[in-house]
């Protein structure tokens with residue numbers, strides 16, 4: 424049984440409270456934390472949105488979504504107590520309406536931790552923060568959580584950071600990247616820094632290359648409006664995939680502390696080899712899904728869903744290099760896409776072959792070791808090794824795996840990333856959140872790619888929905904004599 428340490432009583436003010444993110448992720452995460460008795464005393468969730476809704480109507484909406492999201496963890500008694508914590512205030516973030524009501528709701532809050540979670544479009548972050556200040560609600564101890572995306576390029580990210588920074592000090596600002604809250608992503612830190620086994624091997628001396636894959640089976644569906652202005656590079660690579668890369672590649676931080684960890688990640692981002700125009704053409708593949716099949720059912724293409732022509736990429740594969748002593752010459756292959764053959768997020772560390780084989784040729788081929796960190800689904804860690812095939816006579820080598828399945832080992836529900844992150848904000852621990860300089864360093868690296876794409880105005884390569892992406896992505900890695908890890912679980 425995991426140890427649950429209750430957090431101090433809080434007022435969580437969720438802007439965008441009627442939105443998809445709040446209803447699908449944030450409220451269910453808070454429900455689970457409440458159910459596990461981590462949320463204490465008079466803690467409240469104050470949902471804020473434009474719609475004129477009564478508290479009862481909002482609670483009914485939450486209930487409808489929650490049942491679908493938490494499944495068998497739903498129970499009436501827990502829900503009744505959780506619903507008591509929920510309040511709703513209609514506020515227009517870009518106008519004057521509703522702010523006095525929010526101030527009145529917070530006035531009887533007592534001395535609780537105050538968190539403003541901005542689950543809205545990022546162009547509202549500045550106006551919301553200014554209004555919070557004008558209404559006297561942004562106290563020196565309160566915290567603000569910024570959902571991704573933080574801007575669409577470096578200039579817009581800086582503008583948002585400046586606007587929010589004019590109201591809140593950096594230590595009050597929590598820029599969320601929910602991948603950092605995933606259990607297996609934190610396990611990557613445990614794997615690297617709570618075991619002495621891997622660190623001596625963790626460099627170009629022993630590692631041939633690294634692959635990071637985040638594949639989804641879903642299409643863009645109801646988020647097409649947002650997604651078409653974003654694309655896979657902005658939506659997934661600039662944040663989630665680069666954060667994963669940082670955790671694989673960073674030097675050991677001196678301690679698990681907010682600045683020690685974020686300083687090391689920042690060094691990696693700054694060491695990424697810049698993508699000049701020729702590199703963009705040779706090292707990156709953009710794709711867009713056409714109609715196909717997903718889990719046995721026909722699905723439309725991206726353009727059919729969107730209803731107009733678009734060059735936005737729904738898939739991207741990149742070969743990335745890190746210019747430092749540890750990683751010189753070790754390619755990091757990243758890929759992410761929508762409407763892929765299966766939902767899988769994993770990191771594959773491919774070790775170098777043995778320097779010399781002592782075995783006769785008929786013993787079989789010696790596959791180099793491969794370490795797979797599976798982020799989702801079937802979270803766990805697998806180490807592929809060579810073993811001797813059992814039996815007398817001769818000596819034949821066979822690949823086999825050491826398999827650590829988290830579900831089988833720990834037998835507890837795998838909490839959603841938001842559960843941990845929402846509680847970390849209340850605890851005042853920003854280690855698993857992005858600092859301003861990290862976000863801006865990531866945009867600095869991504870921006871020349873976007874500029875090259877814009878200048879060339881080439882359409883992305885088509886791929887059939889339900890496949891592993893465009894053929895050019897396979898060629899990207901095979902040109903180097905390597906292959907994507909597609910092994911089945």
Ligand SMILES: NC(=O)C1=CN([C@@H]2O[C@H](COP(=O)(O)OP(=O)(O)OC[C@H]3O[C@@H](n4cnc5c(N)ncnc54)[C@H](OP(=O)(O)O)[C@@H]3O)[C@@H](O)[C@H]2O)C=CC1
Pocket residue numbers: 438439440441442443444445471472473474475514515516517542543544545547570571572649
């Ligand atoms: N959905 C997801 O899975 C993820 C979303 N994000 C990001 O989070 C943000 C929110 O996403 P999502 O929930 O999907 O968006 P939705 O469009 O579903 O929700 C937007 C929310 O913002 C509110 N809102 C809009 N304008 C105003 C305004 N002027 N004043 C007050 N409230 C306003 C809406 O209120 P009302 O309904 O009353 O108009 C609604 O609650 C986006 O930036 C998105 O990119 C990030 C990661 C994942």
Ligand SMILES: O=C1O[C@H](COP(=O)(O)O)[C@@H](O)[C@H](O)[C@H]1O
Pocket residue numbers: 571601639658659768
């Ligand atoms: O931030 C985002 O992440 C989701 C994928 O998250 P996961 O936890 O389901 O792996 C992605 O679908 C979405 O487009 C993106 O904005």
